[in-house]
Amino acid sequence: MNKNKLTSQEENFSDWYNQVIQRAELADYAPVRGCMVVRPYGWAIWENIQSALDKRFKDTGHVNAAFPLFIPMSFLEKEKEHIEGFSPELAVVTIGGGEVLEEPLVVRPTSETIIGHMYAKWIKSYRDLPVLINQWANVVRWEMRTRLFLRTLEFYWQEGHTAHATAEEGQIETLKMLDVYTDFAVNVAAVPVIPGLKSQSEKFAGAVQSYTIEAMMGDTKALQSGTTHNLGQNFAKAFDIQYLDQNNELLYCWTTSWGLSTRFIGAVIMTHGDDQGLVLPPRLAPIQVVIVPIFRTDEEQSAVMETTKKVEQLLSGIRIKIDDRTEMTPGFKFNDWELRGVPLRIEIGPKDVEKNAVMISRRDIPGREGKSSISIDSLENRIPKILDEIHDNLLAKATKFRIDNTHDPKDYAELKGLINSGWAFSYWCGDANCEAKIKEDTKATIRCIPLDQGETNGKCIYCGNSAKEKAYFARAY
Amino acid sequence: MNKNKLTSQEENFSDWYNQVIQRAELADYAPVRGCMVVRPYGWAIWENIQSALDKRFKDTGHVNAAFPLFIPMSFLEKEKEHIEGFSPELAVVTIGGGEVLEEPLVVRPTSETIIGHMYAKWIKSYRDLPVLINQWANVVRWEMRTRLFLRTLEFYWQEGHTAHATAEEGQIETLKMLDVYTDFAVNVAAVPVIPGLKSQSEKFAGAVQSYTIEAMMGDTKALQSGTTHNLGQNFAKAFDIQYLDQNNELLYCWTTSWGLSTRFIGAVIMTHGDDQGLVLPPRLAPIQVVIVPIFRTDEEQSAVMETTKKVEQLLSGIRIKIDDRTEMTPGFKFNDWELRGVPLRIEIGPKDVEKNAVMISRRDIPGREGKSSISIDSLENRIPKILDEIHDNLLAKATKFRIDNTHDPKDYAELKGLINSGWAFSYWCGDANCEAKIKEDTKATIRCIPLDQGETNGKCIYCGNSAKEKAYFARAY
Numbered sequence: 001m002n003k004n005k006l007t008s009q010e011e012n013f014s015d016w017y018n019q020v021i022q023r024a025e026l027a028d029y030a031p032v033r034g035c036m037v038v039r040p041y042g043w044a045i046w047e048n049i050q051s052a053l054d055k056r057f058k059d060t061g062h063v064n065a066a067f068p069l070f071i072p073m074s075f076l077e078k079e080k081e082h083i084e085g086f087s088p089e090l091a092v093v094t095i096g097g098g099e100v101l102e103e104p105l106v107v108r109p110t111s112e113t114i115i116g117h118m119y120a121k122w123i124k125s126y127r128d129l130p131v132l133i134n135q136w137a138n139v140v141r142w143e144m145r146t147r148l149f150l151r152t153l154e155f156y157w158q159e160g161h162t163a164h165a166t167a168e169e170g171q172i173e174t175l176k177m178l179d180v181y182t183d184f185a186v187n188v189a190a191v192p193v194i195p196g197l198k199s200q201s202e203k204f205a206g207a208v209q210s211y212t213i214e215a216m217m218g219d220t221k222a223l224q225s226g227t228t229h230n231l232g233q234n235f236a237k238a239f240d241i242q243y244l245d246q247n248n249e250l251l252y253c254w255t256t257s258w259g260l261s262t263r264f265i266g267a268v269i270m271t272h273g274d275d276q277g278l279v280l281p282p283r284l285a286p287i288q289v290v291i292v293p294i295f296r297t298d299e300e301q302s303a304v305m306e307t308t309k310k311v312e313q314l315l316s317g318i319r320i321k322i323d324d325r326t327e328m329t330p331g332f333k334f335n336d337w338e339l340r341g342v343p344l345r346i347e348i349g350p351k352d353v354e355k356n357a358v359m360i361s362r363r364d365i366p367g368r369e370g371k372s373s374i375s376i377d378s379l380e381n382r383i384p385k386i387l388d389e390i391h392d393n394l395l396a397k398a399t400k401f402r403i404d405n406t407h408d409p410k411d412y413a414e415l416k417g418l419i420n421s422g423w424a425f426s427y428w429c430g431d432a433n434c435e436a437k438i439k440e441d442t443k444a445t446i447r448c449i450p451l452d453q454g455e456t457n458g459k460c461i462y463c464g465n466s467a468k469e470k471a472y473f474a475r476a477y
Numbered sequence: 478m479n480k481n482k483l484t485s486q487e488e489n490f491s492d493w494y495n496q497v498i499q500r501a502e503l504a505d506y507a508p509v510r511g512c513m514v515v516r517p518y519g520w521a522i523w524e525n526i527q528s529a530l531d532k533r534f535k536d537t538g539h540v541n542a543a544f545p546l547f548i549p550m551s552f553l554e555k556e557k558e559h560i561e562g563f564s565p566e567l568a569v570v571t572i573g574g575g576e577v578l579e580e581p582l583v584v585r586p587t588s589e590t591i592i593g594h595m596y597a598k599w600i601k602s603y604r605d606l607p608v609l610i611n612q613w614a615n616v617v618r619w620e621m622r623t624r625l626f627l628r629t630l631e632f633y634w635q636e637g638h639t640a641h642a643t644a645e646e647g648q649i650e651t652l653k654m655l656d657v658y659t660d661f662a663v664n665v666a667a668v669p670v671i672p673g674l675k676s677q678s679e680k681f682a683g684a685v686q687s688y689t690i691e692a693m694m695g696d697t698k699a700l701q702s703g704t705t706h707n708l709g710q711n712f713a714k715a716f717d718i719q720y721l722d723q724n725n726e727l728l729y730c731w732t733t734s735w736g737l738s739t740r741f742i743g744a745v746i747m748t749h750g751d752d753q754g755l756v757l758p759p760r761l762a763p764i765q766v767v768i769v770p771i772f773r774t775d776e777e778q779s780a781v782m783e784t785t786k787k788v789e790q791l792l793s794g795i796r797i798k799i800d801d802r803t804e805m806t807p808g809f810k811f812n813d814w815e816l817r818g819v820p821l822r823i824e825i826g827p828k829d830v831e832k833n834a835v836m837i838s839r840r841d842i843p844g845r846e847g848k849s850s851i852s853i854d855s856l857e858n859r860i861p862k863i864l865d866e867i868h869d870n871l872l873a874k875a876t877k878f879r880i881d882n883t884h885d886p887k888d889y890a891e892l893k894g895l896i897n898s899g900w901a902f903s904y905w906c907g908d909a910n911c912e913a914k915i916k917e918d919t920k921a922t923i924r925c926i927p928l929d930q931g932e933t934n935g936k937c938i939y940c941g942n943s944a945k946e947k948a949y950f951a952r953a954y
Contacts, residue, residue: 028595030595037542037595040542043541043542044540064524065516065517065519068507069512069546069584069617070631087575091570091582095568095569095571096630098564098565098619105568118505121505142575153573156543327604
């Protein structure tokens with residue numbers, strides 16, 4: 001595995017990314033073009049993401065359910081913008097049980113339509129509202145240029161779908177879930193995302209407004225890491241989702257949807273990783289602490305292993321792996337676990353045992369600086385704190401990196417000059433034409449328009465007309 | 478919801494089953510033929526099944542991963558029995574991104590083939606073995622006659638896939654997972670399954686031997702509730718899953734697979750349910766205890782709600798629902814929660830508050846007998862024990878029902894007479910012809926041949942020839 005050195009990020013960020021995923025055994029290419037196999041170590045990260053998000057969804061009153069994989073083609077056609085947005089990306093089942101189907105079935109690219117159909121059936125009265133349902137599912141979008149985790153034909157996600165009695169409640173839900181995503185990204189994944197509004201040209205097909213959390217990757221490109229959509233009454237009208245209000249009047253519901261996918265694993269890799277490989281934030285790491293026992297003689301082995309067992313017991317609330325493989329050297333193991341991004345390594349050798357101590361190495365602080373000797377008696381207390389410190393440090397580093405690489409260009413020429421190595425935070429007049437021209441010239445898109453900018457005004461970075469808000473412009477994955 | 482009385486089991490078991498599922502809001506029919514929507518209450522049962530099984534899988538050394546939904550048609554054709562078994566049931570994607578695909582993609586009916594392909598790539602040496610991977614996934618089989626949970630086009634399951642160095646290890650794994658399923662069924666779901674071997678005609682397409690846990694439903698029909706398969710080297714040879722052993726010799730692996738699906742929810746419904754509706758085993762119930770506060774005046778309300786909150790706090794480790802809906806009568810609520818199978822109901826009225834007590838009603842014991850008054854001071858201690866007692870009682874009742882309806886007919890005529898209302902446990906000579914004739918005459922199949930029958934012999938129930946083991950014969954779902 002360590003035969004060839006990892007390509008450095010500087011040399012080729014994209015190669016670095018692909019190599020890290022393969023060598024750390026996060027994922028592999030499937031025999032079907034554009035599909036991926038998520039390997040156990042990668043899936044364990046996803047399980048930790050799931051459990052952190054699922055808890056937050058349930059705490060905010062949502063429940064899980066499961067809707068079908070197959071959607072009749074006619075359903076997608078009921079919402080005009082929706083079918084326009086998704087029709088180039090559909091996988092279509094035309095044969096079932098050996099027979100050609102009367103109506104082709106689409107493998108869901110997202111589930112607004114089929115869920116809308118069911119909500120129309122279930123919702124009768126204001127008493128049935130709000131409906132707050134999420135599902136954990138696989139979806140398929142026939143992408144042409146694919147990349148492990150970032151863009152694959154099939155991917156895994158959660159999709160929340162809610163129905164409300166009023167426009168206001170729909171908007172509150174849309175922003176509440178944006179907050180949930182932000183909280184998760186920052187406080188669990190240590191990814192300092194910027195929440196904000198999407199421009200109309202970047203919104204979800206069928207939404208009134210889309211919101212996003214945007215993260216800066218290690219190459220300064222942006223990654224849309226989760227989105228929430230206020231769907232207004234678009235899907236309610238297309239699918240007849242209606243309710244009787246207190247006055248017995250029949251009204252259309254207001255719906256929302258929101259999703260976060262395995263793409264987020266790509267965000268974690270590219271936010272924290274370095275030239276040694278993955279760096280996993282402790283709250284998502286499948287292995288939070290790896291223990292490497294070191295010994296030569298049988299006598300040393302027995303003393304070291306005894307201490308190792310003791311340490312394991314002391315740290316019972318932590319996800320631990322003891323690497324007792326006999327055919328590898330400690331040096332090989334150190335590199336291996338660094339590549340795999342384990343936040344903290346504990347080495348236990350005969351001298352440590354004598355001192356009633358262990359040697360720890362932090363993955364987030366390379367070299368001598370991240371190493372220290374800790375008394376075994378203080379481990380139980382110290383290790384959880386050190387894991388929190390690692391989280392805080394990763395978040396601070398990534399935040400500093402984003403700030404350092406976000407600029408406020410004085411004019412469009414300056415924007416064009418910096419956009420290949422950073423983000424621009426600039427006034428925008430709101431005209432889709434300016435947005436399109438900037439994209440044409442620089443490949444940069446509006447990533448988001450941060451909320452609550454207050455009273456502010458300036459001149460549009462492209463056309464110079466009066467502008468009332470600033471937007472982040474960046475090249476993106 | 479209670480406008481029309483539920484059809485009784487006696488009257489029409491099948492109607493009873495469909496009505497319970499719809500009225501308890503476990504699942505609904507999807508707009509695609511044969512597909513289901515699992516509603517939040519049904520999905521919460523599945524989540525509890527998942528968590529109980531997943532813990533057992535991890536405790537036995539397995540890890541989770543995710544393999545693609547789409548399988549190239551050519552993969553399925555590599556194992557002859559496998560494609561013969563599955564080809565009538567395939568859903569096929571022929572169009573992707575607007576273009577006709579060169580090779581059609583099958584929506585996985587099961588994943589032995591694509592996982593076999595990946596294992597061939599990952600496994601190099603004996604050091605890589607065993608590989609012990611599970612996935613939680615949706616699969617599609619184009620069934621003609623469908624039934625909610627029992628047989629749907631798309632269903633949800635886990636599928637374990639393991640690779641081993643020796644035949645013996647493969648067999649040990651196959652039986653170990655049968656034990657895991659049995660333990661789960663009995664000790665979590667209170668479903669007294671019989672583990673055993675499938676006959677060759679009933680085995681999985683491509684397996685050497687299949688094992689099953691079989692359960693008796695409330696109408697005495699059998700339900701296959703989980704299966705494990707010893708695949709021998711069939712898939713290893715079809716997909717070149719090979720490893721270098723300690724002597725540097727290249728050998729084929731031995732593989733297994735095992736699965737348990739949302740069908741198991743059907744087993745729970747039909748094992749425990751009664752004419753009032755669902756009866757959920759406490760360890761799987763999304764709501765273990767429902768509290769119904771009862772009051773008329775504002776004064777009563779404030780006292781009752783105070784006690785309700787106190788009770789909720791005392792039972793913090795238990796899944797509780799407080800039904801404080803104001804527009805329904807207590808009687809309506811009682812029926813409603815009985816229909817939904819909540820194991821235990823707590824009523825709190827003004828008189829209970831005065832006595833510092835609550836009234837409890839057990840779902841498993843109808844009428845007065847299941848009711849008692851319990852002092853609030855003893856609740857914290859008593860309620861978990863009562864939930865265990867309910868589990869034990871459900872298991873005992875279902876076991877007695879199975880025993881009472883399992884017969885040992887003295888001859889084939891007697892078997893034919895009893896098989897419409899029970900199981901026959903009879904000697905079988907092992908001849909597929911006898912098995913086929915019995916099926917032709919009675920629709921009964923061999924459900925399983927229990928393991929470890931010891932030294933026994935008798936005469937085949939069909940042909941009268943010498944037989945060394947007994948098998949369960951029954952009509953099945």
